[in-house]
Amino acid sequence: MHAVIDALSWLLLAAGGLFCVIGALGLLRMPDFYTRLHAASVIETLGAGLLLLGMMLQAGLTLVTVKLVFIALLIFFTSPTATHALARAARLRGLGSIARDEDAPPSKP
Amino acid sequence: MFEIATIALLLTMAGALYRALVGPTLFDRAQAANAAGTVAVLLISVYGFLTGRPEFLDLAIVYGLLNIVGTIAVLKYFRYGDLGDPGEDAGRGEAR
Numbered sequence: 048m049h050a051v052i053d054a055l056s057w058l059l060l061a062a063g064g065l066f067c068v069i070g071a072l073g074l075l076r077m078p079d080f081y082t083r084l085h086a087a088s089v090i091e092t093l094g095a096g097l098l099l100l101g102m103m104l105q106a107g108l109t110l111v112t113v114k115l116v117f118i119a120l121l122i123f124f125t126s127p128t129a130t131h132a133l134a135r136a137a138r139l140r141g142l143g144s145i146a147r148d149e150d151a152p153p154s155k156p
Numbered sequence: 157m158f159e160i161a162t163i164a165l166l167l168t169m170a171g172a173l174y175r176a177l178v179g180p181t182l183f184d185r186a187q188a189a190n191a192a193g194t195v196a197v198l199l200i201s202v203y204g205f206l207t208g209r210p211e212f213l214d215l216a217i218v219y220g221l222l223n224i225v226g227t228i229a230v231l232k233y234f235r236y237g238d239l240g241d242p243g244e245d246a247g248r249g250e251a252r
């Protein structure tokens with residue numbers, strides 16, 4: 048049973064690390080601020096989620112798992128808020144986005 | 157097992173710091189700082205597991221809280237020009 052948990056948490060940790068690197072790659076490669084916001088949120092959702100899940104498996108039912116749940120809840124609530132604040136501040140500050148330049152008439156939602 | 161996650165997180169942190177360094181606009185840097193903060197939270201947690209010291213998770217929680225407060229403060233400053241001096245009439249909150 049222990050080997051199954053180890054293998055599963057190893058898989059989760061590797062996948063979480065992979066998604067973190069993919070998010071960082073997107074952070075670097077994306078052409079525009081708003082698209083980079085999307086890439087950065089990949090780190091906070093999938094990367095953090097899988098990593099924390101893998102660590103929870105490793106820790107079992109102890110106080111450490113409770114702390115990990117709190118970290119997950121913290122990231123769950125604060126990262127969308129931060130992303131929204133970032134996008135709103137940039138938008139109100141007049142930061143243009145590449146989508147605007149291509150289609151001349153404002154695209155209907 | 158945790159080595160892979162640590163290396164991946166260090167790469168992510170390097171990417172975020174590079175974006176902070178080179179980011180053309182101010183908001184890229186604020187976003188990179190926010191991403192770096194989240195990666196730091198994860199890095200502290202994974203490192204705590206790597207060295208078998210569960211106290212690191214408390215550090216991660218506190219660092220996560222500080223990170224969000226810092227990001228919001230930076231954004232508020234650059235959106236409204238100042239952090240709203242409580243000395244003047246504090247009730248007025250609209251965007252100048």
